[in-house]
Every structure is written in C-alpha cells, then in structure tokens.
Amino acid sequence: MDAFYASVEWLRYPQLKGLPMVIGGGRRKEDDLIARLNAERPERAWTAHDLALIPVDFFPRLSSYVGRGVITTATYPARQFGVGSAMGLMKAARLCPQAILLPVDFDEYRRFSREFKRVIRDIAPVIEDRGVDEVYIDFTHVPGGQREGGRVLARLIQKSIFEATGLTCSIGVAPNKLLAKMASEFNKPNGISVVRESDLESLIWPLPCRKINGIGPKADARLQGHGIHTIGELAERDRTWLVQHFGKSHGAWLHDAAHGRDERPVVTESEPVSMSRETTFERDLHAVRDRAELGAIFTRLAEQVATDLQRKGYAGKTIGIKLRYDDFKTVTRDQTVAEHTSDARRIRQVAGQCLKRVPLNRCLRLLGVRVSSLAPAQDLARQHADSSPDPELPLFPTAG
DNA sequence: TCTGGGGTCCTAGGACCC
C-alpha cells in the first residue's frame, strides 16, 4: 500500500494533504480531537462526522510534542526537512517544528488492512500476509493471471482496492517473491512493474544491495567493507567466496539472491510463534526507587499478553521478559514451564522469576513480557482430555 | 531532548539423552 498510514489519515483529514505531516507517538496530551474542538471552538457542535472540516491550524504541531516516540511515517513535504522513519520525535521537532503531528491509530490501519486484503483474496485467494500494509499474491493459477505478464490482473486488483477503500497500492509482478518485492518499489505510487528473469542485469543488478529484502544495515556495511555496493557486484562474487566470508547458509543465500533466485512459496497460513507486550516508560525507572510503578506496569503487561493469548486462542509454555537499560542495552530472560498457560497471574509469576535473574542496578527505560512455544488452546484441551480421562465420562464418548 | 512496538528467523553453547 502506498504511504499506508498517511493515506488512511488523509481519508479522514483530506485537508492535510500536501502538508508536512508526521505520524508517530501516542502519548501526546491532546489526543481526543473532537472533545478539544468542542471545548475550544464552541461555535458549533462538533461530531465524528466533521473530521474533514477541522481547520488545519487546529491540528497539533510537532513542536508541542513531549515524549519518547519515534516517527512511523513522514510525508514527503516533511521529509524535505530531513525528518524520516524511526527518527525520535523530539529530534524531528527541532528539524520541522511546524509539521502536523498525528498519533498512530493502529485500530484504524488494521481495519483498512483487513479490507484491502479481503478485496485481494476475493480475486486471488493465494495470498501471504506480510504485515499491515503488504502481501504476496500468487498469480499462477488465477484465471487471467498471465495476461500481459500479469499486468491485467494487477490493474484489476488496484482498481478493486481503490473502489473499496479509496487507497492506492503499487504492485510488482515477478517470477518469485524476492523479485516481486523489489519490483513493487519501481513504480510508486499507484504503479505496476513487471520484472522478468531476463531483466535481472538491467533492472536489478544496478541497485544497491540494501534493496534486497533481508539485507539490513549490518550486512550491507559488511558487504561494503568488501567493496560490494550493488547487487551486480554481489553477483560477481563466487559462491564459495561468499560462503567463506558470510557462512554456509547466509553466504549461499546472498549468492542466490543476487542472481534473482528464490524458491520460497507463498504461504497462506501460519501459526504464531510468540506474543508479547512491551512499553517504553515516559521517564527511566529504577528497580528500587520506582518499585511500585514498575510492578504495576509489569502486571499490566502480563495481563495484556494473557488477554491477547486468550482472544486469539493460544497458550504458551515459555515465558520471558525483555528489558532495556537507560544506556539502551537490551537483555532478555526466559523460562520454560511444564504446562502451557494463558493465565495472567501465572505469566506474571514466571516473568517475575525471570526478572530475578537480571541485574537491576541501572535505570530501566523499557520492560516487556513475552510468551512463546505457543499451541492452540483447543489442541491442548484435546490432549489434556486424551491423557487424563475423566472418570465421570464414559470411556468411548464420541466417534472419531 | 536521541533511539516504538510487535513480530520472525538464525546462531551458538550447554544440558541431556541414546
């Protein structure tokens, strides 16, 4: 999806289009726009239907932000001031104080996410979820999926998404996921790009290695250290050389990726591996001095994970914590227990055991609780019934 | 006045078992 968060916001607030705008944070004080409008602009009774009428000068500015949030999305006019994704909002406020600041509204983004995915699934059912704003689609067996190299189907999907949501997207069509992901970047926004195997040299090899999904800042820096800057330069290296310098698995993958080879299937369904909740405090907290506050946050995180597990129907048997010190160093501890659980008190209890194994002499800025080794709750219920038959029940209660 | 939150996957060492 093109500039997904910003585009969803523009559906509600079209008056903000073209302005420098930043989405991020969430701890700003003036979160409830409507309540504030009625208090400060009582000339009319504002309702949720009037969002598009809110005067631009009413929106909070980056300069008013106080907190530890980061930018999740910056619009192009804001980027011209040097602000960008992942930058701290306080720093961004120095660079572009007049930019409009909207808090993230994940519920709304998720709502549109479900909607655009539903539209795609109705046309091409084999899709793989890649987060809130992205999917892989297998065109192979969709009727008409091969016409004009996939362009016809891609156009249909774009048109259907726009009609259903008012949002635009960019689609890359290619023989595999690796190339399709890169192709989807070629023609933004609202574009379609078809990349064939024969386009490798001309379209892919000139790109920087960083454009390969899976090469991040660390791997890129290492490659650059060997004088490898483009995918073409990476493709020139012997497979054995890459394996020697980057390990058996990673080296072989780098070689394949540079040659546009990728056999991964489009995976339509998968089980979650872990669920977690974490929070960065408004100010650094000390284990002793702020014991009560930390304890309350810790309990709340455990309750939130428990609620998430129960809502989604899972239980886990590895419970862990994550904490980040004031120097930004992060540590984790986890412990596996005999029985799967989704109980808040049990999670809190085991997480508390984990906390005892970690040095607490420094101030903390973040605390998190995680549950992994998940299993669907219904499977566990069945296994439990199998292994411990209830004497009150007949031995052969049901068929199958 | 730096640096979110929720994930996945990989590696590597140690325990433990056969």
Add this chain to the structure above:
DNA sequence: TCTGGGGTCCTAGGACCC
C-alpha cells in the same frame, strides 16, 4: 584417561522486517 556422534530442547542475543 584424554575425548564418538548423533539428536532435541532450552536459553540469550542479534539481525531484520513492517
């Protein structure tokens, strides 16, 4: 007395992605 060869599970950290 001087070092097997799997295999699995657990734990901690880190890279990477959206």
